[in-house]
Amino acid sequence: MLKWKELYDECLNCNKCELKNSRNNMVFGEGNPRSRLMFIGEAPGADEDRLGRPFVGRAGMLLTKGLTALDLIRERDYYICNICKCRPENNRTPNEVEAEACLPYLRNQVALIKPKIIICLGSTAMKYILGSDWRITRDRGKWIERKGCYIMPTFHPAALFRDESKKILFWQDLKSVKRKFDELRNDL
Ligand code: SF4
Numbered sequence: 001m002l003k004w005k006e007l008y009d010e011c012l013n014c015n016k017c018e019l020k021n022s023r024n025n026m027v028f029g030e031g032n033p034r035s036r037l038m039f040i041g042e043a044p045g046a047d048e049d050r051l052g053r054p055f056v057g058r059a060g061m062l063l064t065k066g067l068t069a070l071d072l073i074r075e076r077d078y079y080i081c082n083i084c085k086c087r088p089e090n091n092r093t094p095n096e097v098e099a100e101a102c103l104p105y106l107r108n109q110v111a112l113i114k115p116k117i118i119i120c121l122g123s124t125a126m127k128y129i130l131g132s133d134w135r136i137t138r139d140r141g142k143w144i145e146r147k148g149c150y151i152m153p154t155f156h157p158a159a160l161f162r163d164e165s166k167k168i169l170f171w172q173d174l175k176s177v178k179r180k181f182d183e184l185r186n187d188l
Helices: 004-012 046-051 058-069 096-113 122-130 167-181
Strands: 037-041 079-080 117-121 144-146 149-153
Touching: 004 096, 037 096, 037 122, 046 058, 058 167, 079 096, 079 117, 096 122, 117 122, 117 167, 122 149
Parallel strands: 037 079, 037 117, 117 149
Antiparallel strands: 144 149
């Protein structure tokens, strides 16, 4: 397992998959690595690729706004990153080869952070973290305990722009995250 700085440098210089050709910036992750709450999305979008920061575009701002309303602050309370560290062209879903190439970096991040709570944002994160038997519309909002870590899938915030009806369910899920965070606060 690499330490934080070594891991960052390895990602920065990585050319293990084709996404190296479409990225402007590698997007490693952001937030408090000492918090035990982690959000994991799919891959950087255009704004994230331009700025080298995760979840800073329209969807990211919506997520941040919801979490801030619940007094969950990125710099203090959680760490956020993606399955893939580089942007696929036209925001397509990363393919399995790309995701599998990048997953060791995420596993290394998880091993360093040791989260007690992981939130999978969208079906791609859910698939690579929980497995392919799970369905986002059926299973979102459920807590799954694995080795003492509570994992919950929910919608990717970008999906809320395509289907407004998901906003209420997403908000319910964020409130559930806050309750779990408060419940486990002494362990976090
Ligand atoms: S997506 Fe991941 S594996 Fe692919 S080039 Fe970027 S850092 Fe490397």
